[in-house]
Amino acid sequence: MTLPLYVQGAWFAGALLFILGLKGMSSPASARKGIVWAGYGMLIAIAGTFLVPGLKNIALMALALVIGAAAAWISGKRVKMTDMPQMVAIYNGMGGGAAAAIAAIEFAKGDTHSAVVTTLAVLGALIGSVSFTGSCVAYAKLQGLLKKTYRLPAQNVVNVVLALTAIALGGAMIVMAPAQPELILVFFAIALILA
Numbered sequence: 001m002t003l004p005l006y007v008q009g010a011w012f013a014g015a016l017l018f019i020l021g022l023k024g025m026s027s028p029a030s031a032r033k034g035i036v037w038a039g040y041g042m043l044i045a046i047a048g049t050f051l052v053p054g055l056k057n058i059a060l061m062a063l064a065l066v067i068g069a070a071a072a073w074i075s076g077k078r079v080k081m082t083d084m085p086q087m088v089a090i091y092n093g094m095g096g097g098a099a100a101a102i103a104a105i106e107f108a109k110g111d112t113h114s115a116v117v118t119t120l121a122v123l124g125a126l127i128g129s130v131s132f133t134g135s136c137v138a139y140a141k142l143q144g145l146l147k148k149t150y151r152l153p154a155q156n157v158v159n160v161v162l163a164l165t166a167i168a169l170g171g172a173m174i175v176m177a178p179a180q181p182e183l184i185l186v187f188f189a190i191a192l193i194l195a
Contacts, residue, residue, distance in 0.1 A: 003052060004051075004052075004053065006048070006051060007048045007049075007051055007052055008048075009048075010044050010045060010047060010048025010049075010051070011045055011048050011049075013041070013044050014041040014042065014043075014044040014045030014048065015041070015045070016041070017037050017038060017040050017041025017044065018038050018041040018042075020034070020037045020038075020041075021034045021035065021036075021037035021038025021039075021041060022034065022038065024037055024038075025038070046065070049061075072091075075087065085142050086139050086142045086143050089135045089136075089138040089139040089142060090135065090139050092131060092135045093131065093132050093133075093134075093135025093136050093138075093139065094132075094135075095128075095131070096127065096128040096129070096130070096131025096132040096134075096135060097128065097131075097132035098128070099124045099125070099127065099128030099131075100124070100125050100128030100129040100131075100132055100188070100191070101128075102124070103121045103122070103124045103125035103128065104125065104184070104188060106121050107121065107125075107173070107178070107179060107184045108181075108184070110178045111178065112177055112178050113177065115174060115177075118173065118174045118177045119174050122170040122171075122173055122174055122187075123170075125170075125187070125188065125191060126166055126167075126170055126191050129188060129191035129192045129194070129195070130191060130192075130194050130195045131195070132192070132195070133192050133193070133194075133195035134195035137195065159194065162190055162193060162194045163194060165190055166187060166190045166191050166194055169183060169186060169187040169190065170187060173187060
């Protein structure tokens with residue numbers, strides 16, 4: 001399905017504003033401006049999504065937006081400044097988890113997509129899975145829930161082997177699209193363990 005130009009334009013504008021926002025957030029002097037730019041980017045991207053022709057579950061999407069915005073607003077107002085790193089870790093992990101979950105749902109459907117779309121889904125799944133588990137570990141350490149560091153013998157070698165295995169499985173998913181459910185499960189398990 002080819003999306004209308006106004007939807008693609010909204011998503012493109014949103015992506016540009018996200019990039020400008022990230023650039024602004026790289027310095028304490030411009031961080032507030034960066035957050036505002038990224039916020040506008042999110043609003044434009046969401047508005048563009050709601051304009052997709054034939055979109056279903058609009059009420060459910062709106063409800064999810066309201067619940068998510070309320071939870072973020074309340075937690076943002078209540079969090080102590082000393083607990084801000086934990087909050088950032090959790091929000092980062094939820095973003096990664098959401099990206100991985102969206103990719104998992106697309107793979108579970110079993111639809112055949114172009115190589116570009118499948119490659120992007122594999123990359124989103126890999127990066128999102130690693131981000132999710134890595135952020136969960138960071139939160140647990142920052143919150144004091146994980147006091148001891150666990151290391152395997154030859155940890156770096158294990159990490160390289162896991163990363164290469166995840167990349168190889170992702171490549172197989174791209175080539176064999178639609179991938180078998182077992183391959184998808186093993187890919188996600190390794191990607192989650194990798195962090």
